[in-house]
Amino acid sequence: MSGNELRAVARRGLMLVLSSPSGAGKTTISRALLERETGISMSVSATTRSPRPGEIDGKDYHFVDVDRFHRMVEAGEFLEHARVFSNYYGTPRAPVEATLAGGKDVLFDIDWQGTQQLAQNARADLVSVFILPPSLEELHRRLSGRGLDSADVVAERMAKAGDEMSHWPEYDYIVVNSDLETSIGEVRSILAAARLKRERQAGLPAFVNRLRGLDRDSGG
Ligand SMILES: Nc1nc2c(ncn2[C@@H]2O[C@H](COP(=O)(O)OP(=O)(O)O)[C@@H](O)[C@H]2O)c(=O)[nH]1
Numbered sequence: 364m365s366g367n368e369l370r371a372v373a374r375r376g377l378m379l380v381l382s383s384p385s386g387a388g389k390t391t392i393s394r395a396l397l398e399r400e401t402g403i404s405m406s407v408s409a410t411t412r413s414p415r416p417g418e419i420d421g422k423d424y425h426f427v428d429v430d431r432f433h434r435m436v437e438a439g440e441f442l443e444h445a446r447v448f449s450n451y452y453g454t455p456r457a458p459v460e461a462t463l464a465g466g467k468d469v470l471f472d473i474d475w476q477g478t479q480q481l482a483q484n485a486r487a488d489l490v491s492v493f494i495l496p497p498s499l500e501e502l503h504r505r506l507s508g509r510g511l512d513s514a515d516v517v518a519e520r521m522a523k524a525g526d527e528m529s530h531w532p533e534y535d536y537i538v539v540n541s542d543l544e545t546s547i548g549e550v551r552s553i554l555a556a557a558r559l560k561r562e563r564q565a566g567l568p569a570f571v572n573r574l575r576g577l578d579r580d581s582g583g
Pocket residue numbers: 382383384385386390408409412443444445447448452453454472473474475476477478
């Protein structure tokens with residue numbers, strides 16, 4: 364048996380959820396995480412919202428119209444779905460299930476409603492992180508500075524921030540995104556610890572039996 368077999372202990376993938384009020388930094392932290400980590404991929408949501416400049420269909424979101432969205436709901440194609448800021452958003456089920464079954468992790472940028480639905484259906488696979496801004500002034504600065512939304516849309520998002528933030532107690536971990544590099548490091552630490560959870564290492568009993576020399580009779 365090589366030392367590498369420790370790494371080969373079978374593990375079911377986990378679902379890492381990042382939620383925050385709009386503008387607190389989920390997208391920025393998610394991108395950094397995907398660049399720096401292996402074994403994790405992003406769940407690409409479907410949405411009825413219009414694409415922002417620079418957003419790519421199929422990469423940032425699957426941009427669909429309201430009819431198509433409702434057909435997907437009726438066909439049971441979503442793992443969860445919700446209405447946020449007068450648009451619909453949903454997580455396509457099939458890619459997530461395939462990734463988890465393959466022992467890889469999935470990263471979600473979804474709101475508290477979606478997180479609650481995932482918690483109801485798959486609590487054991489879920490690791491949830493709520494990202495808070497350091498202050499309301501800084502949140503406003505980030506929303507405006509992003510330069511992607513009109514003043515009206517920024518105002519609407521600021522108005523909803525309080526409601527969104529009231530859901531922080533439902534999350535496993537809280538990160539205050541003051542310094543970006545610190546926050547990225549914190550989310551990476553959460554992922555590293557979650558991957559090592561005893562319950563997630565499905566192959567552990569067999570592995571420890573081998574370590575203890577107890578596997579000689581099992582294979583016949
Ligand atoms: N429940 C749910 N929420 C989603 C999904 N995709 C995105 N969201 C949330 O919808 C909200 C708006 O997202 P978006 O329009 O991209 O704006 P941004 O967060 O300001 O960049 C955010 O809180 C996202 O986390 C999804 O598939 N399901």
